[in-house]
Amino acid sequence: AMGVRGEAGSNVNETAAGEFLDMYNTEAQRVFSANAAVSWAFNTNITDENRQKSIQSDLQTDLWRQNMSHQAAVFNTSGFDPDMQRQFYKIKDIGTAALEDVAKLEELNSVLAQMSTIYSTARVCLTKTDCLPLDPDITREFEKSRNEERLRRLWVGWRDESGKKMRQLYTQFVDLSNEAVKTLGYADTGDYWRSKYETETFEQDVASLFEELKPFYTELHAFVRRRLKAQYGDSVFPASGHIPAHLLGNMWAQQWNSVQNLLMPYPDQPILDVTAEMVKQEYTAERIFHVADDFFASLGLTPMPQEFWNGSMLEKPQDGREVVCHASAWDFYNGIDFRVKQCTEVTMEHFSTAHHEMGHIEYFLQYKHQPVVYRGGANAGFHEAVGDVISLSVETPKHLHDIGLLPTLVENNEADTNFLMAMALQKIAFLPFGYLIDQWRWSVFRGQTHPSDYNKAWWKLRCELQGVSPPVARTEDDFDPGAKFHIPNNTPYIRYFVSFVLQFQFHKALCDAAGHTGPLHTCDIFNSTEAGTKLGEMLSMGSSKVWTEPFQALTNQTRMSAQPLMDYFQPLMTFLQKENGQDKGWQPDCPNLDPISSAGQASLHYLLTAL
Ligand SMILES: CC(=O)N[C@@H](CC(=O)O)C(=O)NC[C@H](CC1(C(=O)N[C@@H](Cc2ccc(O)cc2)C(=O)O)CCCC1)C(=O)O
């Protein structure tokens, strides 16, 4: 339904306002879909020409939003019904598009496009001729290699070719972004980003959730550290208790499921990583997405439309084109075009990512009837949780067995513990990382972290909260935050931490709706139209209401709670506490790695052993 209007004629202002909203909604679909098309062209074919077109298109879109905001400001909305007030509020909430100086606005868009290009075209040359891109080559090495030296060279090389090259650009971005949002009355960019959650206590709420979840993370960290020491030898591990960041199977040590084969509590049980089975069954990217589509359809939700299959880029092009390989889901805001761009490999990780991206598309489909201003997640954490909630059902051994990816289904306590470990390496391992990215960025936007301290502040958080340390000494010549996609691409990150908490609350509510009995971690809502109906009702609301309303409709709760997540993993925590005893924890400060001292330590070590 178009924007809801008050009773007709009650106030000329209101009738005119209704006409303005109708015009806005029609124009926004035209402007935003044109911009999406140009941005898509750039992301699927990175050239100077396409970058310039994308910068100009973003600039024109920003100027159009500025103009609409000025037109909306003319209306006195105080007497309007709440829905009209909300629509006007969102039309005026234009973020960095508020930058009045057009030259500065163009510079901001240009700086962002340049950082995105550096990140997506970076390659690491281990020899003159052998230069590897992140996807799929370096990522595959991190998943498969157990050669500490090679992993260390790739870890340093990736940071030299990505983050290190964008430090100056990032400082320019920070200043321009802050100047823009201050025009709207926000203190800084972080203040603006947090305002989207429409929750006064948001910053404290996520800090409390993190504190509540720390003990779970500490137990997992201790177990993983002990197993990795057995694999690589104690000498690779600093005395401070940190895990070197290049040994966790992921370029950013953000999730550890790629090294799960070293970490299974009971190694003689069936492996839960179905990658080998997918390869054996000659899975393709297309088939991965059709399996995901089948799940959404089984819930009675909307299947992917033909335009999705026609327009998406589901594999890395082999024609030499440079593309942004980092997966993403696109709403073209025309009610017709919805696409995924993913350089899909046949691995379980990509199988999971496909469900995550399709979760975004399903949300787009469910709210496509809403006014454009309401075509967004109830909050950004909701948007990140949809696909992951489905994955919580898909990745159960029972479901993987049902779809033929797990030939032998073993159901006993040991297999159960192995399964919970595999899920914890994805979900619990992620929590400090999901939390710390925006702790760093909010401190930068606030001016608490100056450019001269960018890397020091980054590693302070990494060592203290995540208990991981750099494999080699880092300095302010480096810019390690820039080595992570979301920093150059300016995508807020606390949404993922929020999602990892919310998705277990959603999972619990949907499993109840599906009539599931027994432990939460064995629930599979496949084929439950009861669960699908409840999920669809929440998704179709988009951002038309403050998030607590759709949240309560689905979960009967009014606040984020870590309880369902902790209940899900409780059996594993009991196992880990027994295994770990007192052998857990790490010093808050990073280990001292500076070249002199480590050389000193080595020679001292040699001297002592020589005596
Ligand atoms: C036009 C546009 O940009 N659209 C947005 C969506 C929207 O806003 O509508 C979008 O597509 N963003 C890309 C981003 C991609 C991925 C990601 O970056 N994930 C995080 C964290 C994480 C990791 C594991 C996991 O299970 C869940 C999250 C990371 O990898 O660090 C890659 C892997 C999965 C999701 C995404 O889909 O969120």
Ligand SMILES: [Zn+2]
């Ligand atoms: Zn996402």
